[in-house]
Amino acid sequence: MEDLLYIPKEYKSLLDLKQTEHAITIIKDSFQTFLSAELRLRRVTAPLFVLKGTGVNDDLNGIERPVTFPVRGLDDREVEVVHSLAKWKRMMLADYDIEPGYGIYTDMNAIRPDEDLDNTHSIYVDQWDWERHITERDRNLDYLKGVVSRIFEVMKRVEFVVYEKYPQLRPILPDHITFIHTEELYEMYPNLKAKEREDAVTKKYGAVFLIGIGGDLTNGEPHDGRAPDYDDWSTPTGNGRKGLNGDILLWNPVLRRAFEISSMGIRVNAEILKQQLAIRNQEYKESLMFHQRLLKGELTDSIGGGIGQSRLCMYFLHKAHIGEIQASIWPEKMRQKCRVNNIHLV
Template identity: 50%
Template sequence: MLIADKKADLAGPGIGSYEEIEQILPRDYQSLLSRKDTQRAIRAGKRFIEDHLCEALKLMMVEVPLIVDKHSGVNDYLDRDGSRTPVEFFISNDRGKNPIEAQVVQAATKWKRVALKQFEMQPGEGLLTDMRAVRKDYFLDHDHSAYVDQWDWELAITDKERNLAFLTDVVKKIWKVLKDTETYLLKEFPQLKDKRYPELPEELTFIHAEDLLARYPDLPRKQREMRILQEYPAVFIYGIGWTLADGYPHEMRAPDYDDWVTETISKDGRPMHGLNGDILVWNPVTKRRHELSSMGVRVNAQTLRQQLEITGQLDFLKLPYHQAIINKELPLSIGGGIGQSRVLMLLLRKAH
């Protein structure tokens, strides 16, 4: 495989052009639900997921901002190369006395950790948000939009819980909520039962990005994901962001929220890296990979500095958010985002 293919595949949806999208999406697709029932199912699914996520992870629902101060450092840049920039605008506040350079959030990842402190969350307590964002630089396809809706969650943890076993336990709890939601929606809307579209498996298959590369060394990462999902229809891929054996990360990740640098040990004793990962499933409607969630243990003072050094972004340490982590003023945490439209697209058997 050409090196250029791997470089091009480090970010983005994995469909190279709109012409390719046109060829890939099903032409004989018909919705199993009417427009009215679709809206009813969306509302029912959202309520079920929010209630059961809060119960499973001990979270409380909180409101989340749409706009943040550009200079606070809490907005999300999504990757490490600065190619996905936020929508910005100027607010002339108090007749020009306190002007604000504002940004529309791209995600609430860093804001949530600040909110844990503001809400005085103790280890084992956390928050869940119904987040809306704008990502103007996204390549748009059947499951990527410039308008983003996510359940963004964050849980305060102890230093001893910053490990792979704790991450895995949280992932399993989230997966159970998603699986239970499917069961609930199939009961409430039996027209969703269709032999063409098998139900989600009871359990996820867990695999490290390094092992996925070793399994399919000649494939770019999105094709590796496609291949593993044809064998195991629901997977969690650990260790996204660290440079793998081929010299490239599975995908570029920003250096200031997920911890992708911490060393871990595989079951057979090999050194690995990363306390984060993604839930991906096989979508039987679109016949493609379908990412549902990205999550991870968050950086501490040490790993933030390490990751910023690796990415050449140590200047971020001047920002208030990053200073708060370095000075240990923010809680240790684990958190993630679950795509609302993506989850419901999958569970309601939608092609777009």
């Protein structure tokens, strides 16, 4: 695993351990306050685990194994530690009867044991999961871009709050976020691999929203994997391109590469759900509890996503490793290599 570790040349944290913990509190408190006000989101309490076999857990790319265990009080029925709350939030919009133009957010804590551990990936995942009730007429690319721009403005506001407290952490976000489709990105850099394309375009613009994650490009491959039953990645959006979802990527000058902060999108309706399940040969999921509720019209149209808490703190505090922000488990060789290179894992 240590081979995945990147060591910035002559790295030294701009904050000591006490300052870091204080700055994390400032970032988390400020961001969720600004985000909830900007998107009109109400905080709700979220589960750490859900029943297996309901279709509620996030399948991510479809290959990651959830942590599973039996519960004696439920006759040993198995539950899964969540990967994210993409589908659970949508059910809560309906169950809480949230009106159009309003939504919910929560602190999501997850365990992803199949992550490749490196500077930005941990088996412990913490993010703000949010979901907003929209109408049918909002299911378009302009609406998606508008929400992305508002989230980016919240990021800029929080970055300035941190700078006011710790002037050594100079703002590095660009004035605006650039929107690029994955197909357009492939045309720009046809000889690069997907992650290399992300590095190139994010270095150029500073902040990018990459549209259309999950659907196949003209080369027959998706830019990156995305489960077929929450984000809409197959709706045509013009110029032969598809997708009403995407990732917020920032150029990270410490790590010298693209840095994913958020995965988000307009969610599937019943028609798109059936279409995308067929594309991925997963029609069997139509019988699961979540999918049945959606197909029966019990769930509202929505837009939502997750915003990495530790990653956002890592970016604003100019840290080299997510382990400088959160307490997790790392290979001993990685810990040793970090220690001798001034990267202090908590």
